[in-house]
Amino acid sequence: xxxxxxxxxxxxxxxxxxxxxxxxxxxxxxxxxxxxxxxxxxxxxxxxxxxxxxxxxxxxxxxxxxxxxxxxxxxxxxxxxxxxxxxxxxxxxxxxxxxxxxxxxxxxxxxxxxxxxxxxxxxxxxxxxxxxxxxxxxxxxxxxxxxxxxxxxxxxxxxxxxxxxxxxxxxxxxxxxxxxxxxxxxxxxxxxxxxxxxxxxxxxxxxxxxxxxxxxxxxxxxxxxxxxxxxxxxxxxxxxxxxxxxxxxxxxxxxxxxxxxxxxxxxxxxxxxxxxxxxxxxxxxxxxxxxxxxxxxxxxxxxxxxxxxxxxxx
Numbered sequence: 001x002x003x004x005x006x007x008x009x010x011x012x013x014x015x016x017x018x019x020x021x022x023x024x025x026x027x028x029x030x031x032x033x034x035x036x037x038x039x040x041x042x043x044x045x046x047x048x049x050x051x052x053x054x055x056x057x058x059x060x061x062x063x064x065x066x067x068x069x070x071x072x073x074x075x076x077x078x079x080x081x082x083x084x085x086x087x088x089x090x091x092x093x094x095x096x097x098x099x100x101x102x103x104x105x106x107x108x109x110x111x112x113x114x115x116x117x118x119x120x121x122x123x124x125x126x127x128x129x130x131x132x133x134x135x136x137x138x139x140x141x142x143x144x145x146x147x148x149x150x151x152x153x154x155x156x157x158x159x160x161x162x163x164x165x166x167x168x169x170x171x172x173x174x175x176x177x178x179x180x181x182x183x184x185x186x187x188x189x190x191x192x193x194x195x196x197x198x199x200x201x202x203x204x205x206x207x208x209x210x211x212x213x214x215x216x217x218x219x220x221x222x223x224x225x226x227x228x229x230x231x232x233x234x235x236x237x238x239x240x241x242x243x244x245x246x247x248x249x250x251x252x253x254x255x256x257x258x259x260x261x262x263x264x265x266x267x268x269x270x271x272x273x274x275x276x277x278x279x280x281x282x283x284x285x286x287x288x289x290x291x292x293x294x295x296x297x298x299x300x301x302x303x304x305x306x307x308x309x310x311x312x313x314x
Contacts, residue, residue, distance in 0.1 A: 004108055007196040008293055011203020016210065023201045031198045033164060035104055038187040038194075040168020041180055043122025048173045050120055058242050062124045062252075065238055066131030069231055069256060070096030074139055076227075081219045083279070086140045090268045090275035093136025094284045095227055097260035098128040100165070101202055102292050104195050106254040109297050110247050117247030121255075126165045128255055133267045140272045202289065209286035212278045220279065224287025228257035232300045236307060246304050253300040257292055259284035 014021040023031075047055075070092040077088035103125050110117055172180060180187075235256025239249030261284050268275055 004105065004192060004196045004199055005293055008199035008203040008206075008290070011200040011205075012207050012290065013203075015204045015207020021204065023197070023204070027197075028201050031194055031201070032160070034187060034194050035191075035198055036100060036160075036164035037168040037171075038191055039100065039104060039107070039122045039125070040165040041172035041183075041187060043120050043125075044169040044172020044174075045177045045180065046119030046172075047123060047169060048176050055120065055123070059123070059127060061238060061242060062127050063131055065234065065256060066096060066128045067135055068096075069234065070132045070135045070139070072231075072234075073227060076223070081223065086272050086275040087279050089136045089140035090264075090272055090277075091223075091280050091283060092139060093132045093268060094261070094264045094280045095231065095259045095288075096128075096132025096135060097264045098125055098255050099258035099260055099284070099289060099292075100125060101198060101261075102254060102258035102289060102297075103251070105199070105293050106251055106297050108192060108195055109301075110250065115247040115250075115301075117245055117251050121248065121251045122165060122169060124252065124255060126162060126169065129162055129260070132260075133264055136264070136268065137271045140275065199293070202285070206285050206290055209278075209282040212282035212286065220283045221287055224259075224283045225291050228259070228288050228292060228296055229299070232257035232296070232303065236300065236303055239304075240307065240311065246308050249304045249308070250297075250301050253304065254292065254297055257288075257296055257300065259288045261285050261289070 011021075073095045074088055074092040077083050077091055078085065081088065083091070103121075107121075232253040235253035236249050238256075239252040244252060261281060265277055265280065268280070269277065
């Protein structure tokens, strides 16, 4: 098992046992900033090597997936889960968006196995943050919530994760690989260690959501496991259709399978305050994040290998 995953398990176990282990808030904030900037700059370096117009069709397809995924989840949450409309819309938005932490884990997973993938994938992370939030607001409120929609758009577009990812992309794009070489000891060389500490904190947070899962029962557990698998198949199919490599398809499948716990909760707090955030975070952090880290990413890799071998696209 990858060592960074063991750090996550350490956090979960420590949280369940009510250990005093805690990362200071300032340390967690610094880890988040370093990881987001590193991911963005790596994508920006590669983006500088790619003709932008050639990426435009892929970008549009990925944005379309970001609109479709929450629309697939919403009826399930509303009819089978029998959740209130606001809660169903909020959870659907979480599952249509992405988890930067999960993206960092799949990058580490592929890197440890020396599997190449398209390095402009951080661009897709940025693109997938936004559509699901807009869909979630419309599903919860309808089209008559213009002021709240503007406030939420401001929160999303100028939120920490988007600013750091886009800023990192632009810095990497402008400076290039040679220009960023002097920053490698801070951002790139210690990436695995930073990710390990980040996952330690995520394990502690995951453990804190277990009581909410017990309260709301089997449906959230089943939804949090089955939805990422089905969404991963959508991402895998799109990656194959776009001509991505096996590694790129695994990354896109993982992005589709992940659930946001940064940008979407902030946006839903503004636009859909009646939604219960405990439900969304319990599903995304308490079930889907650990499922993806422990089982999902290797499963999506296996799916991609089988599918590409079957179609002769490997």
